[in-house]
Amino acid sequence: MKEPHRIVLFAVIACGIGIGVGVIIGYFSHDTSIPEPKADPDASQRIMDEIKAENIEAYLRVLTENPHIAGRSVDEEDLVNYITNEWEKVGVKVEIHPYDVLLSYPDEADSNILSIKMADGTLVNQSHPKEAILDQSQDKPGVVNPFNAYSASGDIEADLVYVNYGTIEDFLNISKIIDLDEKICIARYGKIFRGDKVTHAEQYNCSGLILYSDPKDYAVKGRGVYPNDWYLPGTGAQRGTVKQADGDSLTPFYPSIGTAWYRNETKSELPKIPVTPIGYDDAIMYLEKLGGEEVPTNWRGGMNITYRYGPGFAGEFSTSMMKMHVTTKNQMATTKNVIGYIRGSVEPDRYVIIGNHRDAWVFGSIDPSSGTATLLEMVRSFGQAVKQGWRPRRTLVFCSWGAEEYGLIGSTEWVEEFVKVLGSRSIAYLNVDAAVTGNYTIRVSGSSSMKQVSFDAAKTVSNPNQNEIANGRKSTYDTWLHTSDGDEPRFVHVGSGSDFATFLQLPGIAVLDFEYEFDTVALEISGYPVYHSVYETFEYMKAFVDPDFSCHQATARVVAEIARQLVDSPIIPFNVVDYANSIASDKDTMLFYYGSMMEENAIDTGILDEAVANLTTAARSLHNRIDGIDITDALAVRSVNDQLMQLERAFIDKQGITGRSEKSHVLYAPNLHNTYGSSAFPGLVDSMFEIDSDANQKDRWNELTKDCNFNKMDGLNGYASTHNIGIAVWVCLEERLLSV
Incomplete structure (x- = not known):
């Protein structure tokens, strides 16, 4: 019998964050005054001045010369050696960490093909296995045909059904009018992670899924397409993984090293249906022939057709079937992480980590190589500063991850291998993936x-946009603020989709993610148009995104300045009050949607308000204490820094969220139905999803009410009050969730 799985559902910390070492070291110390090493007051400006746009451009040209998919020689040998050499040239110590993992590739001798099978067996309207070469820069060996990694292989014939974006709401709506059992579904890219679309299709027993990029989401009517403009041409197709779990599928929760036990692939939770992507030039051949009712306005894309649900085709194709021929295969390969470091002079056992993944589906001039080039220039700048006498107080760690595109594999395996060390020593992880997707504003989350x-860092960096400067917005911060709603720049939580995820969800390390982006509101497109296609080349970046690489330079400077403050500031520059205020806001939002239902079902949420108030009070108390600290008292400084480091760790439940054991942060986790998005109070939100329309609604509420016990944790509260350290889980709702 499966044992009940208990999680912390409301874990609200009233913090001054004194877990473990922070209590022992420093607070009970006597006179420990020692001379404080003097910080270099000019280091910030020297590091920023050293970051050159032309160097980033040169790096990007090298990185995008050839396709560099994970597990193959260009990425795992050529670029690993290139990055290693560049870092060692500036004095950075480098280690290589290899992992043997399960990857996935298309069969180049037997391409994935879609077609319509007529009643007499004739195949018509076959899809294009390759993207058209529109510029000679794309005509290189090593370009893999469009595919979705970890798709099941097979030949499927069935009626076709259009499911819009394939969100859970889309499937709920269409399942009320069409039986999706054993149908082939076609969904447009956008809104949510592609892997979630596959999960939803499997939940509704679809036999296959076709993914396509609709011009409404990746082009603008009346504008040109690449190579004449930056929008996606009709032959462009988005590659990408459809695997859900992060890390290697064969060694969950453990690193894929030589001593690892690998489970059988049949036991892994990989997609069970065939999936393949196409461009809109192919998609129109199938969508224009669909029968059935017309879809509502918000389901209509940008092609000049009448969008219909199906099922099946109409007219002369009414007796025809959609056919999928998918030959994608999984295979073992070695991926490598390049890890460099500059050792700290005062606290070498405290790490500030900056990372970017190296692998790309094709050339990857935006994702990830704009970030790789940015990271290379930051490392060079830090290395030059060290040569000129700068000595960081703490250790800087630089990471070039392998196989991120396959599900954050390189970073996840590394964190799993060193989780104990990272959990006790890491201050923060700063992630730079697609560093520049546009030239509108920086985004930090x-x-x-x-x-x-x-x-603070963004205020010190000059605005790369001369028009913005002419309008009085001189700093990167000014434009960030101007393009946000409210009295401060937009700053949101992260979900998943890049290498920050495992750092937050496993050891509980504070994270940031950076991107200089396009105007998402004005352009009304789902993402930068050529995402994961063969057209994402150096020439594309140079012509349409950041011609002078000034946005790359600004992004690098913001990240470098944050990193410098984190390694050099005697007191780690974390603001616990901001964290408390964020929890308060998220609590209000959660109760707006679910509070009434919870109260109606005898779940008293009033104690949550008290908890957040206690949290905010404790946070302010901690900062008052920090304001009065003697920074020449090394142990007092160490004590409060240890408390600050433990902030995120306090929300980690090693049992994980029910149904998602790899997600351990009980306050913030990827959304259950959109991995890219973030959910606050994820255990509660997961359990409440569609509860009001469940056939067993009464039983679900009874179970939820029975197990929702708000308990003051006396031991921890006592620990909190002792010596005014202020660390406690003030309120904890422990519950056993039903499988929803």
Whole structure:
């Protein structure tokens, strides 16, 4: 019998964050005054001045010369050696960490093909296995045909049904009018993670899924397409993984090293249906022939057709079937992480980590190589500063991850291998993936404790846009604020989709993610148009995104300044009040949607308000204490820094969220139905999803009410009050969730 799985559902910390070492070291110390090493007051400006746009451009040209998919020689040998050499040239110590993992590739000798099978067996309207070469820069060996990694292989014939974006709401709506059992569904890219679309299709027993990029989401009517403009041409197709779990599928929760036990692939939770992507030039051949009712306005894309649900085709194709021929295969390969470090001079056992993944589906000039080039220039700048006499107080760690595109594999395996060390020593992880997707404004997201240091850093960086400067917005911060709603720049939590995820969800390390983006509101497109296609080349970046690489330079400077403050500031620049305020806001939002239902079902949420108030009071008390600290008292400084480091760790439940054991942060986790998005109070939100329309609604509420016990945790509260350390889980709702 499966044992009940208990999680912390409301874990609200009233914090001054004194877990473990922070209590022992420093608070009970006597006179420990020692001379404080003097910080270099000019280091910030020297590091920023050293970051050159032309160097980033040169790096990007090298990185995008050839396709560099994970597990193959260009990425795992050529670029690993290139990055290693570049880092060692500036004095950075480098280690290589290899992992043997399960990857996935298309069969180049037997391409994935879609077609319509006529009643007599004739195949018509076959899809194009390759994207058209529109510029000679794309005509290189090593370009893999469009595919979805970890798709099941097979030949499927069935009626076709259009499911819009394939969100859970889309499937709920269409399942009320069409039986999706054993149908082939076609969904447009956008809104949510592609892997969630596959999960939803499997939940509704679809036999296959076709993914396509609709021009409404990746082009603008009346504008040109690449190579004449930056929008996606009709032959462009988005590659990408459809695997849900992060890390290697064969060694969950453990690193894929030589001593690892690998489970059988049949036991892994990989997609069970065939999936393949196409461009809109192919998609129109199938969508224009669909029968059935017309879809509502918000389901209509940008092609000049009447969008219909199906099932099946109409007219002369009414007796025809959709056919999928998918030959994608999984295979073992070695991926490598390049890890470099500059050792700290005062606290070498405290780490500030900056990372970017190296692998790309094809050339990857935006994702990830704009970030790789940015990271290379930051490392060079830090290395030059060290040569000129700068000595960081704490250790800087630089990471070039392998196989991120396959589900954050390189970073996840590394964190799993060193989780104990990272959990006890790491201050923060700063992630730079697609560093520049546009030239509109910077976007920073992540742990709210680092919101203020992000604002402060952005204020020191000159605006890369001359038009913005002419309008009085001289700094990167000014444009960030101007393009946001409210009295401060937009700063949101992270979900998943890049290498920050495992750092937050496993050891509980504070994270930030950076991107200089396009105007998402004005352009009304789902993402930068050529995402994961063969057209994402150096020439594309140079012509349409950041011609002078000034946005790359600004992004690098913001990240470098945050990193410098984190390694050099005697007191780690975390703002616990910001974190408390964020929790308060998220609590209000959660109760707006679910509070009434919870109260109606005898779940008293009033104690949550008290808990957040206690949290905010404790946070302010901690900062008052920090304001009065003697920074020449090394142990007092160490004590409070240890408390600050433990902030995110306090929300980690090693049992994980019910049904999602790999997600351990009980306050913030990827959304259950959109991995890219973030959910606050994820255990509660997961359990409440569609509860009001469940056939067993009464039983679900009875079970939820029975197990929702708000308990003051006396031991921890006593620990909190002792010596005014202020660390406690003030309120904890422990519950056993039903499988929803």
